[in-house]
Amino acid sequence: MSWHIPDAMMLAADRLTQFLYRATGGLLGEKQLSYSVLLLHTIGRKTGKKRTHALLYFRDGENLVICASNNGSTQSPAWYLNLQANPRVHIQHGRIRREVTAETVGPEERERLWPKLLTVRPQFADYQQYTSREFPIIMLKPLPAVNGSVSGQGGIPGMSS
Template sequence: MSQQMPDTESLKAFNEAITDEFRANDGKVGGQFEGADLLLLTTTGAKSGQPRVSPLAYFRVDGKLLIIGSFAGADVNPAWVHNLRANPSAHIEVGNEPSEVTARELPPDERDELFGKITAAAPGFAEYQAKTSRVIPVFELQPAD
């Protein structure tokens, strides 16, 4: 049972609206993400070389800043995963604090351990994993040197 791919244009408009609201309100947004820990991740497009902004939930687990490539359980990774794999240097905004980071994709053992802690705090991510045959990737964002 495969998942529908989110419509690219709808997703783009949705992300732009959240991004605008985030920047206008020091990182606070309403709707389905009200009260969630969100950051804006700016990656470099793997093909285009253009900056790409994605609003994402983040988690702090064991002192690590983590983001999850769930794409709501779709059978493909979100574009930002592909972009980070091609170029792990990125820019984030947490609240009104911008910073440069380097993304590190967690190896399987570490990913499994931390994913369990994430799903304990946010059970929706376990539901997303159950919907897809791919292993949902988890990235640690580390301050750039």
């Protein structure tokens, strides 16, 4: 029998992670149990307001990978819809802050990445039982900085804590 984390608990964990990240400049918050957690900063597609979410991720080369499971909901999470409207976003993983482009992977890439996601968080398979919606897998690709290097260590323009 699979189990489902209550939405209120997920929201509380999200807010606590954001607090830890902000209070420690990223020293705390990224590593939680065996998980790596990043902060995703988006702009609301309807409101234009800044939004931040704590999400599990794993590395795939220089890219980071996240999944829009929405805790097994039949609807995609709002942050994913915001990414579709504006795929150029800011993230923070640990003390590193960078601008990235978010791309939903295609079927072949999904086939390669889904088993890796299940290794990181086996509960994604349980979540998938709650809905017929296929969870989007998103690749976060670093944008080059002005000088040609990958953007990275500085603050996030327009994203104050």
